[in-house]
Amino acid sequence: MSFTPLTGLHAFVTVARHRNFSAAARELGVSTSAVSQAVRQFEARLGVTLLSRTTRSVAPTEAGRRLLERSGPALEQALDGLRTVMDTGDELTGTVRLSVPELAMEQALNAVVPRYLAAYPKVSLEINVDSRRVDIVKEGFDGGVRMEGIPKDMVRVRLSERMRFLVVAAPAYLARHGEPRKPEDLLQHRCLGMRMDSGEPYRWDLERGKRSWRIPVAPVLTTNDRRGRVAIAEAGAGLAYVPEPDVAPQLESGTLRIVLEEYAAWVPGFFLYFPSRKQASPAFRAFIDLVRTR
Numbered sequence: 001m002s003f004t005p006l007t008g009l010h011a012f013v014t015v016a017r018h019r020n021f022s023a024a025a026r027e028l029g030v031s032t033s034a035v036s037q038a039v040r041q042f043e044a045r046l047g048v049t050l051l052s053r054t055t056r057s058v059a060p061t062e063a064g065r066r067l068l069e070r071s072g073p074a075l076e077q078a079l080d081g082l083r084t085v086m087d088t089g090d091e092l093t094g095t096v097r098l099s100v101p102e103l104a105m106e107q108a109l110n111a112v113v114p115r116y117l118a119a120y121p122k123v124s125l126e127i128n129v130d131s132r133r134v135d136i137v138k139e140g141f142d143g144g145v146r147m148e149g150i151p152k153d154m155v156r157v158r159l160s161e162r163m164r165f166l167v168v169a170a171p172a173y174l175a176r177h178g179e180p181r182k183p184e185d186l187l188q189h190r191c192l193g194m195r196m197d198s199g200e201p202y203r204w205d206l207e208r209g210k211r212s213w214r215i216p217v218a219p220v221l222t223t224n225d226r227r228g229r230v231a232i233a234e235a236g237a238g239l240a241y242v243p244e245p246d247v248a249p250q251l252e253s254g255t256l257r258i259v260l261e262e263y264a265a266w267v268p269g270f271f272l273y274f275p276s277r278k279q280a281s282p283a284f285r286a287f288i289d290l291v292r293t294r
Helices: 005-018 021-028 032-046 062-087 102-107 113-119 171-177 183-188 226-234 244-253 282-292
Strands: 051-053 058-060 094-100 123-129 143-146 155-158 163-169 191-193 204-208 211-215 219-222 239-243 257-259 265-267 271-274
Touching (some): 005 021, 005 051, 005 058, 005 062, 021 032, 102 123, 163 204, 163 244, 171 257, 183 211, 191 226, 226 244, 239 244
Parallel strands (some): 094 123, 094 143, 191 219
Antiparallel strands (some): 155 271, 163 257, 163 265
């Protein structure tokens, strides 16, 4: 990164926005040391410290905050104009990095990815399938996919429709153990559970009208393997709590049945989310646009 006042300003604004040199370097496509050097040279040129640095954090000084407030929006507008001009030229290139839970990959992105790769053959997609709550800015992703818990400062674009979470069981299990009639009955049944990212057991959410239940089932089996839970439920080992698309074939064939259907809880579906369209690369903006037109 050769130094000019403009590159210094760009490096400073990017670091100040991320509050992290490594994340800024990933966005700019250069090394962390190059970003650090550009900011130091920029501070030396101005004769003022713009960033307060410790071993744990980076934050703008008072002078840095004033510069960020006055120059940041104008710089982003200028860069966005340059990107617009570049978009009309050669084919898009580069890499788009996404953090996506397994269910979203299967139920939402599998319909988008082939179309995107066909439309932009010189772009590479890197999709990290991970169910934990990832800080996409800190870990250098262009965007992420979630149902809920998306930070309020993120832009979101709908990827899928709402869906239900169902309690299902094999006919053989219901013949042996009977069918639960109300949410509390689940506490007396053999359940196939999973754990949350925090390690806590996943509680089963049910609802009816304005009332909701969160049942702390005591699983006879705990596994994060979604397909494994479905297969074990089909074998008659217990009740499973699953998103409806996961068991559509089994419900159609009759190897699984819905129980407590009147209590099935709706979830909002999946959203693609990202920090700001202005900060997005041309390749990622093309991905966003494809999602929007679905």
